[in-house]
Amino acid sequence: MCGIVGYIGNRDAFPVVLNGLKRLEYRGYDSAGIALYDGTDIQMCKTQGKVADLEAKIQQNMPTKGTLGIGHTRWATHGVPNDVNSHPHYSNSGELVIIHNGIIENYASIKKELKKRGYTFTSDTDTEVLVNLIEDIKINEKVKLGKAVQIALNQVVGAYAIAVFDHNKPDEIVVAKLGSPLAIGIGDDEFFVASDATPFIEFTNNAIYLEDEEMAIVRRGREVKVRKIKGDSVVVPYVQELQLNLEQIEKGGYDHFMLKEIYEQPSVIKDTYRGRLLSDQGIIKLGGLDEYIEKFTNANRIIIVACGTSWHAGLVAEYIFEDLARIPVEVEYASEFRYRNPIITEKDVIIAISQSGETADTLAAIKLAKEKGAFVYGVCNVVGSTISRETHSGSYTHAGPEIGVASTKAFTTQITVLTMIALRLAKVKGTISQSDYMMHLHELETIPAKVEEALKSDENIKKISAVFKDARNFLYLGRGYNFPVALEGALKLKEISYIHAEGYPAAEMKHGPIALIDEQMPVVVIAVNSNHYEKVVSNIEEIKARKGKIIALVSEGDTAVKELADYVMEVPITPEALSPLVTTIPLQLLSYHIAVMLDRNVDQPRNLAKSVTVE
Ligand code: F6R
Numbered sequence: 001m002c003g004i005v006g007y008i009g010n011r012d013a014f015p016v017v018l019n020g021l022k023r024l025e026y027r028g029y030d031s032a033g034i035a036l037y038d039g040t041d042i043q044m045c046k047t048q049g050k051v052a053d054l055e056a057k058i059q060q061n062m063p064t065k066g067t068l069g070i071g072h073t074r075w076a077t078h079g080v081p082n083d084v085n086s087h088p089h090y091s092n093s094g095e096l097v098i099i100h101n102g103i104i105e106n107y108a109s110i111k112k113e114l115k116k117r118g119y120t121f122t123s124d125t126d127t128e129v130l131v132n133l134i135e136d137i138k139i140n141e142k143v144k145l146g147k148a149v150q151i152a153l154n155q156v157v158g159a160y161a162i163a164v165f166d167h168n169k170p171d172e173i174v175v176a177k178l179g180s181p182l183a184i185g186i187g188d189d190e191f192f193v194a195s196d197a198t199p200f201i202e203f204t205n206n207a208i209y210l211e212d213e214e215m216a217i218v219r220r221g222r223e224v225k226v227r228k229i230k231g232d233s234v235v236v237p238y239v240q241e242l243q244l245n246l247e248q249i250e251k252g253g254y255d256h257f258m259l260k261e262i263y264e265q266p267s268v269i270k271d272t273y274r275g276r277l278l279s280d281q282g283i284i285k286l287g288g289l290d291e292y293i294e295k296f297t298n299a300n301r302i303i304i305v306a307c308g309t310s311w312h313a314g315l316v317a318e319y320i321f322e323d324l325a326r327i328p329v330e331v332e333y334a335s336e337f338r339y340r341n342p343i344i345t346e347k348d349v350i351i352a353i354s355q356s357g358e359t360a361d362t363l364a365a366i367k368l369a370k371e372k373g374a375f376v377y378g379v380c381n382v383v384g385s386t387i388s389r390e391t392h393s394g395s396y397t398h399a400g401p402e403i404g405v406a407s408t409k410a411f412t413t414q415i416t417v418l419t420m421i422a423l424r425l426a427k428v429k430g431t432i433s434q435s436d437y438m439m440h441l442h443e444l445e446t447i448p449a450k451v452e453e454a455l456k457s458d459e460n461i462k463k464i465s466a467v468f469k470d471a472r473n474f475l476y477l478g479r480g481y482n483f484p485v486a487l488e489g490a491l492k493l494k495e496i497s498y499i500h501a502e503g504y505p506a507a508e509m510k511h512g513p514i515a516l517i518d519e520q521m522p523v524v525v526i527a528v529n530s531n532h533y534e535k536v537v538s539n540i541e542e543i544k545a546r547k548g549k550i551i552a553l554v555s556e557g558d559t560a561v562k563e564l565a566d567y568v569m570e571v572p573i574t575p576e577a578l579s580p581l582v583t584t585i586p587l588q589l590l591s592y593h594i595a596v597m598l599d600r601n602v603d604q605p606r607n608l609a610k611s612v613t614v615e
Contacts, residue, residue, distance in 0.1 A: 002087075002101035002609075003027035004182075005199045006070040006163040008173050008220050009190020013069030016192070018058075020199025021051045021071045023249060026403050026603070026610035027101075027195055028075025031086035034058065035097045036066035039170040042097060046086035050604075067220075068170060070163050072099040075609040078107070079124030089128040091135035092119050095167040096145070098131040101195060102159035102180040103614050110155070130156065134164065146217045149174045153215070153229045159360065159613065161210075163193050176215035176229060180613045181358050181386060184208045184216060184224055186239060191218045195611075196382065198401065201244045208237040209384045240384055248400045256602045258404030258496070262588050263455060266448035268409050269581065271398045272416040279441040282434075284424040286417075288377070288393040295375040296425050299349040301328040303374075305337050305365040306353040307612065309407035309491065313379075313414035314353050315484035316580045320418065323577060324432050324440075325425040335361040335615065338368055346373040352394075353418075354378070355402055355410035356611040357385020364615065366390050379417050381410050395421070404603045405610045406496050408588050411488060412451070412581050419444060419578065440577065447581050450572040454585040457569055461586055464551060464567045465593035468522045474501040475513060475548075476587070478526035479536055485526055485580045489587030496595040496605045506532075506539040517548040524590070525565075526583050529555040530576045540564050553586055 003024025007013040017034055025032075032054040033046030045062045047054050051073055058064065072087035079085035087099045104110070107126035110133055115121075119132045130152065138148035145166040153160070159179030165172065175182055175193050185192035185200035185207050192200035197207050208224060210216060214235055216226045226235040254260035276285050289296070296302070302321060304314035311333060318329040332342070334352075338361060344350075350369040354362045357380035366376050366387060378387050378394030381402065388394060397413035423440055426432035432440075468474075474493055478486035487503035494501050504513055506525065517523065523543050527536045537560055540550055544564055552565035555573045562568050569586040595602050 002075050003073045003195045004070070004099045004101050004161055004163055004193070005195070006099070006173050006175070006193040007190070008068045008171070008218060009187065010067055011190065012064070013066050014064035016199070017069040017071040018051070018055060020192070020194055021054070021073050023198040024195055025051050025073050026405055028073050028609045029604045030076050030081035031074045031083070032072060033086045033088050034069060034071040035088040036064060037068040037165060037167070037170060038066035042167060044088060044090070044097070046083050046088070048082050048086065068165060068173065070097065070099050070165065070173070077103050077614055078126045085123045085125050087127060089123065089125065089131050091131045093135060096131050096135050096164060098127060098134070098162060098164040100127040100130060101161045101613065102178070104130050104156050104160065105158040106156060126158070130162070131164065145169055145172065146174050146215070149176060150215060150227070150229055150232070153178070161195060171220040173218045174215065175210070175218060177210040178212050178229070179360065179363070182210045184210065184218060186224065189221045191224065193218060197242050197244055198249050201242065201249065202246050205242045206239050207242055208239055211389070212386070243383060244401065249403065255596070256404060258406055258408060258592055258602050261402055261404050261409045262585070262592065264400070265409050265412050265585065266452045268399045268413055269416050269451060270448045271400070272413045273420060273444060276420060277441060277444060279445050282438055282441065284420050284427070284441070286395050286420060286424060288395045289421055289424060292375065292377070292393050293425070293428055296327070296349055297429055298347070299327060300345065300347040301330060302349045302351055303344070303369070304329060304331045304351045304353065305334040305362055305369070307334050307359050307361055309411050309488060310353040310355060310414060312484045312488040312491070313411050313418065314351070315487070316415050316481060317351070317418035317422065319481045320422040320577050321425070325422050325429055326431040327425065332365070334359065334365040338364040344369055344372040344374050348374045350374050350376045352376060352378050352387055352391060353414055354387045355381045355407055355414070357382045357387035358611045358613050359387070360613050360615045363387055363390060379414055381413070405605055405608050406492055406591075412584060415581055416444070416447070440575065443575050443578055447574070447578060450574055450582050451585055454571045454582050457586060458589055461569055461589045462593045464569065465590055465597060467567070468551070469594045469597040471499060471520070471522050473516065473521060474499060475516065475521060475523045476501060476503040477506040477509060477523060477539060478503070479506045479532040480530055481576055481580055482526040482528065482530070482583055485583050485587065486524070488584060489524060489591070492588055492591035493594065495608060496591055496602050497598055497600055498606070499594065506536055509539060510542065514542065514546065517543055517546040519547040519549070521548045522551055523548045524551045524553065524587065526553045527558070527561045528553060528571060528579055528583055529573055530579065537561060537564070553583055
């Protein structure tokens, strides 16, 4: 939710900040703005719309001089997306300039107080309130910017990553973090601040990730000073070496990041198990798990907390953990879990799944579980993210940066990690036979080739997409391991094509959704080889009898379903427990092609943001 970026050094800040915003646009894209400071004048340009609109506006009417700059790409929380509510925001005197990712929950009462003291507000944002609070403190308490920020942040409730500078201090940016991410890139006599490391990856490999309730004063040509916001103690920052490279965050010849990321799946799934899965030796080695294996084997149950696509990966994991490792699993929406006074004991293990590692609700669920004494294991993609730091241990998915807002490779790599965890636990607990265990290890290694094979049906899927692109509704059905895949297929279609779609367990159809079926209704049925195959065939018959249009996803060599279905998508035969890794692919492609045909903004669908750092 919102991306922030800043630069201070010796080069022109404008291109650094502008390119940084383009890379952060996945975090929010309803408006954008930049402020530049050349030591004399502050220049600011803001606009509703995308970073490209901002760039065009700046080209028309703003000088781009200055070696200090900050920029923001917004996902509106307080105040509609328009030019005025866009960031950066000035304080009343025009001396302070701020950008902010997060929500100041008590902004209304602070605003009331400030108004009584004569402050005026041009926007509806909580951020303009914060910058004026900082100004008020700076003037009344006669303190410098850093101290004023610190005092102000001790008065606010909410979440923030902020960057603020002062006209009187041309060599300094003050940043602070609580709840929203903030990375500081450390170059030679220059510094970068950003919501993640992508804006500065071509300039430096060294970064500090601020912890919650930390602030930093970033001064041109000096060391970064980090302090606690509460208590004021000095923090010695940990400088992390980044593993990103520029190629990973560019489109590489694909029309959209989403398509690139769909096609990356064979290689990133391999990256996920590389060095961890030694199939010939029958070994699964997961650094984060080995040390804590007894926490899992002694657990009463595993509770999985996540949101959206990551929650769907959790549902797949529920099947595989219960099936293979015989550990009871509950899968919870983090947003519900955190607010319903859940019963958690020290004998529970919590697995938090998150691509970004920044999702506010998942983070809050983790904190709650830790307070209640549970052991919390993270499955995250973004290295160094807040969730990866807040959990007791965990495994990274190694999917590389996922830029397309609709999650694709994050899902399959999450399932890959969770499958390895389940197999390792099953082995330790003795709930799986040696032959079954070895079969799954070897089969897991064949998944990248099978995903590659599934991707070859892209042209066929494109043709099917052309037939159904104008449908108003879709139904997605699956059973067992492929029920969560049906949910995920429906979510993908909804979020990027804006077509209403529902995922259902195939057998539940007759308890309600069957009423929706008529000749207008496309029904995507996952009917691959499984224990439920015959039952799914019966479900297909039921849909046919009501004239629904069947788009069936079948295993290679299928005959029965092919005869019944109107359209068929094929995937290689895969053991049931691993099948979601393959069946997901055609559904991703189907939603992608429909969205492209409808001329939707595939990588940045309306109303969404990649990283949901507000609750
Ligand atoms: C769907 C999607 C979202 C995310 C959800 C959780 O394509 O991207 O539903 O899965 O917001 O995000 P993470 O995994 O970053 O916690």
